[in-house]
Amino acid sequence: xxxxxxxxxxxxxxxxxxxxxxxxxxxxxxxxxxxxxxxxxxxxxxxxxxxxxxxxxxxxxxxxxxxxxxxxxxxxxxxxxxxxxxxxxxxxxxxxxxxxxxxxxxxxxxxxxxxxxxxxxxxxxxxxxxxxxxxxxxxxxxxxxxxxxxxxxxxxxxxxxxxxxxxxxxxxxxxxxxxxxxxxxxxxxxxxxxxxxxxxxxxxxxxxxxxxxxxxxxxxxxxxxxxxxxxxxxxxxxxxxxxxxxxxxxxxxxxxxxxxxxxxxxxxxxxxxxxxxxxxxxxxxxxxxxxxxxxxxxxxxxxxxxxxxxxxxxxxxxxxxxxxxxxxxxxxxxxxxxxxxxxxxxxxxxxxxxxxxxxxxxxxxxxxxxxxxxxxxxxxxxxxxxxxxxxxxxxxxxxxxxxxxxxxxxxxxxxxxxxxxxxxxxxxxxxxxxxxxxxxxxxxxxxxxxxxxxxxxxxxxxxxxxxxxxxxxxxxxxxxxxxxxxxxxxxxxxxxxxxxxxxxxxxxxxxxxxxxxxxx
Amino acid sequence: xxxxxxxxxxxxxxxxxxxxxxxxxxxxxxxxxxxxxxxxxxxxxxxxxxxxxxxxxxxxxxxxxxxxxxxxxxxxxxxxxxxxxxxxxxxxxxxxxxxxxxxxxxxxxxxxxxxxxxxxxxxxxxxxxxxxxxxxxxxxxxxxxxxxxxxxxxxxxxxxxxxxxxxxxxxxxxxxxxxxxxxxxxxxxxxxxxxxxxxxxxxxxxxxxxxxxxxxxxxxxxxxxxxxxxxxxxxxxxxxxxxxxxxxxxxxxxxxxxxxxxxxxxxxxxxxxxxxxxxxxxxxxxxxxxxxxxxxxxxxxxxxxxxxxxxxxxxxxxxxxxxxxxxxxxxxxxxx
Numbered sequence: 001x002x003x004x005x006x007x008x009x010x011x012x013x014x015x016x017x018x019x020x021x022x023x024x025x026x027x028x029x030x031x032x033x034x035x036x037x038x039x040x041x042x043x044x045x046x047x048x049x050x051x052x053x054x055x056x057x058x059x060x061x062x063x064x065x066x067x068x069x070x071x072x073x074x075x076x077x078x079x080x081x082x083x084x085x086x087x088x089x090x091x092x093x094x095x096x097x098x099x100x101x102x103x104x105x106x107x108x109x110x111x112x113x114x115x116x117x118x119x120x121x122x123x124x125x126x127x128x129x130x131x132x133x134x135x136x137x138x139x140x141x142x143x144x145x146x147x148x149x150x151x152x153x154x155x156x157x158x159x160x161x162x163x164x165x166x167x168x169x170x171x172x173x174x175x176x177x178x179x180x181x182x183x184x185x186x187x188x189x190x191x192x193x194x195x196x197x198x199x200x201x202x203x204x205x206x207x208x209x210x211x212x213x214x215x216x217x218x219x220x221x222x223x224x225x226x227x228x229x230x231x232x233x234x235x236x237x238x239x240x241x242x243x244x245x246x247x248x249x250x251x252x253x254x255x256x257x258x259x260x261x262x263x264x265x266x267x268x269x270x271x272x273x274x275x276x277x278x279x280x281x282x283x284x285x286x287x288x289x290x291x292x293x294x295x296x297x298x299x300x301x302x303x304x305x306x307x308x309x310x311x312x313x314x315x316x317x318x319x320x321x322x323x324x325x326x327x328x329x330x331x332x333x334x335x336x337x338x339x340x341x342x343x344x345x346x347x348x349x350x351x352x353x354x355x356x357x358x359x360x361x362x363x364x365x366x367x368x369x370x371x372x373x374x375x376x377x378x379x380x381x382x383x384x385x386x387x388x389x390x391x392x393x394x395x396x397x398x399x400x401x402x403x404x405x406x407x408x409x410x411x412x413x414x415x416x417x418x419x420x421x422x423x424x425x426x427x428x429x430x431x432x433x434x435x436x437x438x439x440x441x442x443x444x445x446x447x448x449x450x451x452x453x454x455x456x457x458x459x460x461x462x463x464x465x466x467x468x469x470x471x472x473x474x475x476x477x478x479x480x481x482x483x484x485x486x487x488x489x490x491x492x493x494x495x496x497x498x499x500x501x502x503x504x505x506x507x508x509x510x511x512x513x514x515x516x517x518x519x520x
Numbered sequence: 521x522x523x524x525x526x527x528x529x530x531x532x533x534x535x536x537x538x539x540x541x542x543x544x545x546x547x548x549x550x551x552x553x554x555x556x557x558x559x560x561x562x563x564x565x566x567x568x569x570x571x572x573x574x575x576x577x578x579x580x581x582x583x584x585x586x587x588x589x590x591x592x593x594x595x596x597x598x599x600x601x602x603x604x605x606x607x608x609x610x611x612x613x614x615x616x617x618x619x620x621x622x623x624x625x626x627x628x629x630x631x632x633x634x635x636x637x638x639x640x641x642x643x644x645x646x647x648x649x650x651x652x653x654x655x656x657x658x659x660x661x662x663x664x665x666x667x668x669x670x671x672x673x674x675x676x677x678x679x680x681x682x683x684x685x686x687x688x689x690x691x692x693x694x695x696x697x698x699x700x701x702x703x704x705x706x707x708x709x710x711x712x713x714x715x716x717x718x719x720x721x722x723x724x725x726x727x728x729x730x731x732x733x734x735x736x737x738x739x740x741x742x743x744x745x746x747x748x749x750x751x752x753x754x755x756x757x758x759x760x761x762x763x764x765x766x767x768x769x770x771x772x773x774x775x776x777x778x779x780x781x782x783x784x785x786x787x788x789x790x791x792x793x794x795x796x797x798x799x800x801x802x803x804x805x806x807x808x809x810x811x812x813x814x815x816x817x818x819x820x821x822x823x824x825x826x827x828x829x830x831x832x833x834x835x836x837x838x839x840x841x842x843x844x845x846x847x848x849x850x851x852x853x854x855x856x
Contacts, residue, residue, distance in 0.1 A: 086728045087712045094715055
């Protein structure tokens with residue numbers, strides 16, 4: 001308390017005491033005692049005030065922070081450490097720069113829905129590793145003559161490479177370890193410089209039968225229908241092919257002999273000529289000079305128009321060749337693969353006929369895929385000269401075979417049907433309640449063998465007509481795996497012995513077949 | 521009458537031509553260069569653009585790419601569409617012919633002075649006060665000296681650095697290669713970090729304060745003194761160094777495709793003009809024009825220079841020292 005305030009207080013108290021009586025003296029003593037106590041306290045407060053003033057003057061009571069002393073210069077050891085750290089940091093940055101450059105040049109390895117692929121960092125080169133395993137079971141019912149054998153078969157065991165180098169040069173190298181004779185079905189180079197014109201050289205599927213041009217892992221049934229087997233399975237040669245887009249649209253470059261994407265496609269090839277269902281072995285070269293010319297034109301005329309018509313395609317293919325004593329391959333039933341036309345079983349005195357002379361084929365073909373629905377059909381007329389001998393004399397016959405098929409399929413689970421594989425929207429996973437994709441299919445197919453054939457071939461041992469109807473269920477577990485189940489009944493005319501100058505009909509074939517397939 | 525009519529036609533045509541507004545062409549060039557030439561071409565490009573505009577009426581825009589010389593050559597070989605290359609050494613430019621025939625075989629004779637409009641040399645940059653007392657090449661191989669120099673595998677300047685050191689070591693050891701190998705082995709043992717290019721090495725030394733000495737282009741050292749202050753660094757000129765001759769070339773294959781052959785050729789030719797040589801001198805390169813060189817001679821310290829010819833030329837030097845498993849690979853593996 002300041003002196004002025006103390007004086008004022010004392011004055012006030014004294015003034016009050018001046019007006020007091022003796023009766024009030026006792027009170028006065030108490031008051032005096034109180035005043036003395038107050039004075040003592042005031043003195044103490046004075047001391048406290050003086051001490052606070054001293055502290056304030058010393059700056060210990062100030063709100064401003066005290067100024068810190070300037071930091072000392074870093075010691076040489078610290079500087080040395082700093083430089084070491086800087087050096088290490090820079091080394092790491094340089095290493096990072098080098099690694100980034102190196103990483104950018106590393107190829108990209110991709111494993112997923114599209115299989116296994118290695119692509120160079122500049123995207124100019126690619127290797128794709130693919131494979132397919134097909135394990136079949138065939139079970140014949142009502143096989144009273146034991147003509148056929150129930151069996152489990154390894155139909156395909158393929159692992160192959162395909163890809164491109166320098167962006168435009170495609171290749172495919174596909175061995176099949178389950179094949180008995182032809183262990184290299186496909187081996188070709190395709191220089192796809194421009195979608196309108198590409199050059200394919202090597203061994204590949206001839207562009208004849210529409211169903212043959214479906215991928216070997218695609219398709220609707222375990223096996224193809226009759227028309228397919230009147231064209232070569234594979235052949236060696238050279239093909240020019242190309243595609244055009246609908247006016248106003250660009251064509252997509254599709255390497256290889258199969259193009260189901262573009263508005264208009266063409267293929268023109270010169271091949272050795274492998275014969276009906278023929279496929280040359282690796283070490284089998286051509287045995288004669290003349291070659292087979294193969295041509296095909298196919299169109300998707302409604303592409304980029306009405307969605308439900310976009311998947312409609314039609315075309316025509318044909319071949320012309322001139323064979324020279326080429327062995328004929330026996331014809332077998334589609335699913336059961338049992339021989340019903342055996343060229344080696346001839347009439348008495350006749351040698352087994354060979355294809356010798358002109359050979360022409362004509363394949364009008366079409367398909368239509370719209371949403372879950374699919375329809376495909378083709379017809380073939382195959383004319384070829386056959387030659388044989390009887391008692392040393394040459395025999396020549398003209399064989400005009402015809403065949404046709406219609407197949408229809410329907411995907412039950414909502415996926416789109418297609419010429420290629422059905423891709424499930426949801427993979428099979430019972431714990432999640434997803435069941436993959438399911439497809440139903442039906443097919444009718446017929447083949448008629450020219451009656452001229454039986455001048456040489458024994459009609460009691462080979463049928464002259466076969467009719468097959470097939471029902472199928474396909475279960476696509478995912479993009480890679482599927483299970484096919486087919487039932488086929490084939491009825492024949494002829495081929496089952498003579499009975500009072502009448503050739504009996506070979507008993508119908510009833511076959512139930514299933515396939516487990518993995519392809520990637 | 522016929523004569524008058526013809527005169528009228530000609531006059532009318534000339535009038536139309538004189539008054540018509542002919543559209544100026546716009547041209548783009550890509551100059552793929554080595555690391556430290558950024559400042560030079562930053563100054564040179566607008567000068568050339570103005571010159572070209574006055575000469576032809578056309579507008580030209582020059583885009584630059586800078587990195588280690590070897591790396592740049594590889595980029596062009598891998599598809600970078602350079603109209604011109606202005607690299608650090610003839611070997612890198614020659615690869616464009618050897619590997620892909622992008623330039624003619626006789627490219628080096630197409631422009632004066634072996635297609636080198638400027639030269640330089642290799643010097644040292646040290647901290648202010650030269651605390652480690654570095655005066656010459658033999659000082660930087662001493663124990664305890666930390667060197668910054670780029671990697672010869674990617675940088676052209678680094679290869680010049682190596683050859684300068686090698687040349688010095690040969691000269692001071694009776695041309696004994698074993699002694700020279702020991703010398704450069706110790707040099708790279710002292711290397712704190714090997715940047716991918718000369719500019720990266722400068723950054724490490726100047727900004728990151730790594731190392732005691734930077735082995736670098738003479739022009740780069742002067743640029744550092746100018747940009748960062750002569751109060752922080754000193755330039756030390758060794759007694760002996762190599763004459764560096766960075767060449768330039770039109771990438772004819774690309775220029776033909778772009779339709780830029782004429783402007784690209786003139787772009788390089790103009791480097792030899794007085795205007796170009798002045799800019800070269802200002803940016804601390806040694807001009808090849810004698811008159812301009814004399815004008816800028818004072819800014820350079822005198823030193824003894826030898827040429828790449830002493831090694832048998834770049835092909836020999838590249839194969840011997842810098843190819844895979846060459847001497848540098850052997851040395852740097854030993855030096856680590």
